[in-house]
Amino acid sequence: MDTENKEMLNEEVYSTETHLIYGKNITKKWDYSHHVTAPLSSSVIFRLDSVERGSEGFIEFANPDMLGKETSPIYIYDRLGEPNKDILEENLAFIEKGEMAVTFATGMGAISAVLGILCKSGDDIVASRTLYGCTYSLLKNWYPRYDINTIHTDLTNPDTIREKITAKTRVIYFETPCNPNLDLIDIRALRRMVDEINITRDDKIYIVVDNTFATPYCQRPIELGADFVVHSLTKGIGGFGTDMGGVVIGRKEFQDHLLMYRKDFGAVLGTKAAWTVLTYGLTTLHLRIARQTQNAMKIAEFLEAHPKVEFVNYPGLPSFRQYKLAKEQMKNFEGEFAPGSLLFFGLKADTLDESKEKARRFMNFAADNAYTLTLAVSLGHTRTLIEHPATMTHSMIPVNELLEHGIHPGGIRVALGIENHKDIIHDLERSLEIV
Numbered sequence: 001m002d003t004e005n006k007e008m009l010n011e012e013v014y015s016t017e018t019h020l021i022y023g024k025n026i027t028k029k030w031d032y033s034h035h036v037t038a039p040l041s042s043s044v045i046f047r048l049d050s051v052e053r054g055s056e057g058f059i060e061f062a063n064p065d066m067l068g069k070e071t072s073p074i075y076i077y078d079r080l081g082e083p084n085k086d087i088l089e090e091n092l093a094f095i096e097k098g099e100m101a102v103t104f105a106t107g108m109g110a111i112s113a114v115l116g117i118l119c120k121s122g123d124d125i126v127a128s129r130t131l132y133g134c135t136y137s138l139l140k141n142w143y144p145r146y147d148i149n150t151i152h153t154d155l156t157n158p159d160t161i162r163e164k165i166t167a168k169t170r171v172i173y174f175e176t177p178c179n180p181n182l183d184l185i186d187i188r189a190l191r192r193m194v195d196e197i198n199i200t201r202d203d204k205i206y207i208v209v210d211n212t213f214a215t216p217y218c219q220r221p222i223e224l225g226a227d228f229v230v231h232s233l234t235k236g237i238g239g240f241g242t243d244m245g246g247v248v249i250g251r252k253e254f255q256d257h258l259l260m261y262r263k264d265f266g267a268v269l270g271t272k273a274a275w276t277v278l279t280y281g282l283t284t285l286h287l288r289i290a291r292q293t294q295n296a297m298k299i300a301e302f303l304e305a306h307p308k309v310e311f312v313n314y315p316g317l318p319s320f321r322q323y324k325l326a327k328e329q330m331k332n333f334e335g336e337f338a339p340g341s342l343l344f345f346g347l348k349a350d351t352l353d354e355s356k357e358k359a360r361r362f363m364n365f366a367a368d369n370a371y372t373l374t375l376a377v378s379l380g381h382t383r384t385l386i387e388h389p390a391t392m393t394h395s396m397i398p399v400n401e402l403l404e405h406g407i408h409p410g411g412i413r414v415a416l417g418i419e420n421h422k423d424i425i426h427d428l429e430r431s432l433e434i435v
């Protein structure tokens with residue numbers, strides 16, 4: 001196998017889907033040229049042939065002059081780097097169209113690392129009003145202790161963003177689609193706005209996008225103008241719910257800081273988790289997410305037509321508030337519309353309390369009686385997962401503030417799996433009958 005063969009990595013010759021399976025094929029990160037599947041490394045430490053080699057290894061680590069070079073690294077200790085993570089990182093950078101990737105133990109490890117290298121005391125973050133619960137908690141409960149403050153705003157409305165930006169703003173942070181209500185944020189529009197503002201600033205503003213909901217199969221934010229993408233590998237990319245992980249993807253100039261941050265704060269991705277994502281998650285990503293997206297579309301249409309359903313937020317429905325943006329921004333590797341695998345819906349009721357109560361009854365019935373609806377947090381699994389954000393994933397937001405954060409208290413989040421959609425509809429029908 002010719003490892004220098006550039007044609008193999010050329011997307012005009014081979015598609016991204018094929019690259020997900022073969023990755024960089026044989027990489028310089030590790031010599032396993034006669035294995036078909038990359039082996040699982042299970043050694044925390046690495047033997048150094050000489051003191052000189054050890055010293056060279058420490059000089060190499062996170063050294064901007066060495067990073068990205070197609071050379072075999074000198075491995076020393078797992079927290080600094082080891083082959084399984086390095087191979088996974090090469091592939092994640094490639095599919096997200098970034099220059100580099102650094103993995104972390106969890107999605108939260110990745111999010112705190114990218115914000116950790118970009119922000120210092122006195123800086124502000126402008127963030128979406130709708131965020132993953134623990135990200136919201138990180139920004140609200142921990143960063144103010146270091147005098148890093150967050151202004152939450154409705155980033156779906158670009159007109160209101162400019163007035164939130166001050167000389168202290170360092171990062172614009174958001175998810176698109178947002179967790180859990182599926183609002184979209186226009187990445188290209190924000191890029192144009194930030195570019196205009198950055199012209200006159202020494203301390204630039206960076207755009208960080210959590211792309212966990214879409215996965216690179218449905219959307220590649222760096223191509224649309226984001227500076228950084230973060231993922232929870234625990235979700236759609238990992239895909240089977242067996243391991244946790246996270247990643248930051250972006251420009252090479254930040255790789256040394258991310259590696260140093262990971263070394264010193266310690267949220268290192270375990271080798272076994274890296275190997276699982278590389279071996280099972282990435283190679284099947286296109287099949288799983290395509291099937292989940294087809295299922296989501298069918299379920300969204302079913303729910304929208306159901307007399308007991310008040311609203312369905314799904315970027316693939318023509319009735320979706322931001323359908324036009326969805327079509328422009330969410331595309332698979334072949335350029336086809338890929339509105340993703342999650343939807344958010346609510347039941348008809350006279351009051352918000354009644355809607356919440358009906359959602360509770362619906363989910364408890366499904367938890368007991370449905371074969372294909374599993375009451376559990378997380379998403380991007382082979383099984384369809386349902387949950388109630390107001391009482392579960394987003395319970396750290398005070399109840400009276402949920403609507404301000406764009407979260408309907410009765411809303412139910414459905415993260416589609418890869419089952420036959422007819423079975424999911426069967427279970428939904430039965431569960432809707434009792435409310």
Ligand SMILES: *Cc1c(COP(=O)(O)O)cnc(C)c1O
Pocket residue numbers: 106107108109132134135175179210212213231232233234235244245246
């Ligand atoms: C799950 C999730 C995270 C956090 O990831 P962990 O791997 O659980 O730490 C961050 N953002 C979104 C959108 C998520 O769904």
